[in-house]
Amino acid sequence: MLTPLALAFALLVPPGxxxxxxxxxxxxxxxxxxxxxxxVPAFAxxxxxxxxxxxxxxxxLHPRWRRDQVASVLADARYLSHWASADGPGAQVDPAAPVxxxxxFAARAYCVARxxxxxxxxEWEVAAQAGHHGPVGRDEPGWTQAILDWxxxxxxxxxxxVGRRPANYWKVQDIQGLVWEWVExxxxxxxxxxxxSQARFCGGAGAQSASKDDYVNFMRxxxxxxxxxxxxxxxxxxRCAHSVSGKDTP
Amino acid sequence: MRALLAMIVGWGGFAFAGEPPxxxxxxxxxxxxxPTRGSLYQLEPALVxxxxxxVALTVFKGRPVVISMFFASCTAVCPLLISxxxxxxxxxxxxxxxxxxxVLVSFDGARDGPAAFQAILKRHDLDATRWRLTTASADDxxxxxxxxxxxxxxxxxxxxxxxAVITLLNGQGEVAGRTEGILQPVEPLIxxxxxxxxxxxx
Numbered sequence: 001m002l003t004p005l006a007l008a009f010a011l012l013v014p015p016g017x018x019x020x021x022x023x024x025x026x027x028x029x030x031x032x033x034x035x036x037x038x039x040v041p042a043f044a045x046x047x048x049x050x051x052x053x054x055x056x057x058x059x060x061l062h063p064r065w066r067r068d069q070v071a072s073v074l075a076d077a078r079y080l081s082h083w084a085s086a087d088g089p090g091a092q093v094d095p096a097a098p099v100x101x102x103x104x105f106a107a108r109a110y111c112v113a114r115x116x117x118x119x120x121x122x123e124w125e126v127a128a129q130a131g132h133h134g135p136v137g138r139d140e141p142g143w144t145q146a147i148l149d150w151x152x153x154x155x156x157x158x159x160x161x162v163g164r165r166p167a168n169y170w171k172v173q174d175i176q177g178l179v180w181e182w183v184e185x186x187x188x189x190x191x192x193x194x195x196x197s198q199a200r201f202c203g204g205a206g207a208q209s210a211s212k213d214d215y216v217n218f219m220r221x222x223x224x225x226x227x228x229x230x231x232x233x234x235x236x237x238x239r240c241a242h243s244v245s246g247k248d249t250p
Numbered sequence: 251m252r253a254l255l256a257m258i259v260g261w262g263g264f265a266f267a268g269e270p271p272x273x274x275x276x277x278x279x280x281x282x283x284x285p286t287r288g289s290l291y292q293l294e295p296a297l298v299x300x301x302x303x304x305v306a307l308t309v310f311k312g313r314p315v316v317i318s319m320f321f322a323s324c325t326a327v328c329p330l331l332i333s334x335x336x337x338x339x340x341x342x343x344x345x346x347x348x349x350x351x352x353v354l355v356s357f358d359g360a361r362d363g364p365a366a367f368q369a370i371l372k373r374h375d376l377d378a379t380r381w382r383l384t385t386a387s388a389d390d391x392x393x394x395x396x397x398x399x400x401x402x403x404x405x406x407x408x409x410x411x412x413x414a415v416i417t418l419l420n421g422q423g424e425v426a427g428r429t430e431g432i433l434q435p436v437e438p439l440i441x442x443x444x445x446x447x448x449x450x451x452x
Contacts, residue, residue, distance in 0.1 A: 073293070189413065
């Protein structure tokens with residue numbers, strides 16, 4: 001029998017999601033001194049990335065997101081290019097694998113259709129920085145090295161199903177080790193595509209960064225800064241989020 | 251280490267590997283035609299203009315349009331951005347200028363609106379029949395910024411840091427030209443505008 005409070009929590013966190021946070025994200029390249037430490041209120045996040053099967057159902061319900069109908073301002077030429085046909089991935093793709101080759105516009109539309117949204121970068125990072133035993137994983141033995149090992153593996157290898165890796169402290173799975181993921185505010189000025197910050201990235205800030213912890217974050221910041229809204233890649237997927245208190249965009 | 255850096259470079263390539271934004275139309279298209287797959291007019295943000303009226307992104311459809319993003323309380327980049335567009339207008343012939351539409355979308359839907367926009371129109375002596383200064387929801391601001399390749403972040407004081415991008419759309423809403431950064435030469439955009447004009451907007 002659920003207490004009224006537990007029932008309220010159950011209603012606030014949608015099915016397939018878990019409650020994450022509150023937490024703090026300290027970006028590697030803050031936009032301003034006041035943004036060096038971002039407090040993230042608790043939010044709800046999908047346990048696993050969105051799968052090929054889930055995205056197939058979405059595309060079949062919303063044909064404007066088929067690769068043969070999507071507006072070219074909303075997705076590049078590689079959008080869903082790994083699918084056998086415009087309406088589905090076919091037998092060669094594991095339906096339980098995370099969907100890839102999706103643009104930010106398409107990922108966002110999927111989440112909105114579910115009554116959810118993409119996670120903010122700070123939210124995603126709070127979820128991703130958790131270890132197996134606590135909200136910050138970098139001091140757990142082998143945690144950072146496991147991420148570095150994943151980053152070093154070549155992209156384009158066949159992706160396994162979601163939900164097979166151990167959950168982290170927040171009960172979130174696959175946030176490291178399977179695919180890179182879109183965030184709502186991927187186009188922040190902090191990782192701006194302007195000349196100044198490109199010079200900063202090209203100068204090898206990652207290689208010079210003080211610790212391996214900085215390096216894994218730098219990799220994500222650099223990756224996001226290279227993306228346009230229509231970009232797709234064979235190792236880039238997404239998961240959805242939902243606010244559990246207050247308004248949807250902090 | 252080298253492999254990791256090569257990965258970044260590889261992904262950077264992905265980001266720009268999409269279809270070219272400019273499509274050529276050998277034949278004249280009627281202004282009422284449905285937007286093409288390469289058209290920003292596929293987006294349907296809910297904009298509110300300097301009179302407090304709802305306005306469609308397609309308000310100047312069939313004519314060349316300059317579109318950019320700004321915020322009214324910005325004292326550094328935005329006045330220069332508006333001056334740049336004004337400078338572009340000034341370099342056009344009167345006929346070209348009369349056809350050009352300008353749409354500015356504010357990052358700051360919370361604070362901007364008709365009062366702030368009217369002040370800007372007056373201060374910069376802008377033609378209100380061809381300029382639309384607009385607000386949109388936070389969701390639509392993020393959508394338009396992504397479509398225009400504009401990066402921005404709200405600062406704790408409520409202001410914004412953002413990239414200054416001026417985009418030229420042809421009559422169908424397709425990107426015909428683009429400059430990034432303030433105080434850039436206006437000639438490339440003017441050239442793109444004239445190319446667009448001879449390509450089918452007779």
